Amino acid sequence: MTEHVxxxxxxxxxxxxxxxxxxxxxxxxxxxxxxxxxxGVNQHRRHPRCFPDIELVPGFTxxxxxxxxxxxxxxxxxxxxxxxxxxxxxxxxxxxSTVISAIKGMETRSLLTPLQFMRSAFGTGVSLCVxxxxxxxRDVITAKPCGVVAASEDERVA
Numbered sequence: 001m002t003e004h005v006x007x008x009x010x011x012x013x014x015x016x017x018x019x020x021x022x023x024x025x026x027x028x029x030x031x032x033x034x035x036x037x038x039x040g041v042n043q044h045r046r047h048p049r050c051f052p053d054i055e056l057v058p059g060f061t062x063x064x065x066x067x068x069x070x071x072x073x074x075x076x077x078x079x080x081x082x083x084x085x086x087x088x089x090x091x092x093x094x095x096x097s098t099v100i101s102a103i104k105g106m107e108t109r110s111l112l113t114p115l116q117f118m119r120s121a122f123g124t125g126v127s128l129c130v131x132x133x134x135x136x137x138r139d140v141i142t143a144k145p146c147g148v149v150a151a152s153e154d155e156r157v158a
Contacts, residue, residue, distance in 0.1 A: 002027055006069035007076050008091060010037045010062060012050045013102055014078035016137035022059035023143070030062045031069040038062040054141055066090055073097050077114070081105030084114060088121045095125040098157055100150075102131050127157045 007018045007030035018028045032038055040048040041062035045055050069075060070092050077099055079087050084107040093099050099122065103114040110117060115128050122128075135146035152158040 003074060004029070004072050005074045005076065006072035007031065007078060008066070008069055008087065009078040010034070010041065010047065010050070011078065011080070012137040013104075014076070015047050015050045015054075015056075016141040017076060017078060017102060018060050019054065019056055019141050020143075022057040026059065028060045029069055029072070030060070031064070031066050032062060033064060035064065038064055051138075051141055067092070070094070074100070076100045076102055077118070078102045081114060082108055084117050085109060088118055091118075091121070093122055093126045096127075098127040098129060100129045100131055104132075127154060128152060129157050 002025060004027040005021050007014055007028055010030045010032040014030060018030050022028045030041065036048050040046055041056060041060065046052050063069065071094060075093060075097060081103055084103070099118060101114040101118065106113055107117040112120070115130050118128055129150055129152040131148050131150045133148060135148055139146040150158040
């Protein structure tokens, strides 16, 4: 069975991670509030701003409906840290799902890490994980060798 992965955000890092997952056989649905990004991904198979030279694989789609993304068992949050206080309250992950943070930085008002900020919003019924480099979005999207590290309070989730 093909895994359907939700992607909150459609910036450089999100596009690179989504393309990697779609290339690996996952169905990926990314969320954005920018109609030009959604149309670019769905109609032209390219992001208009991030990597416009890269054709996205067919398993990668986009939506403005955050509930479609959050209905997935596995969700990657890939938004700017400055948007955490705006976007996280809108995210309603299903109980038993896993949210993976690929967010760099800290929430600016509380100075919590993205995982700490999400834990305070989601409670304990959602597993949380974080991924980080050393890697660059351009290397990931062009399938160059690179490394990504995962960490979680629960080793099975990482």
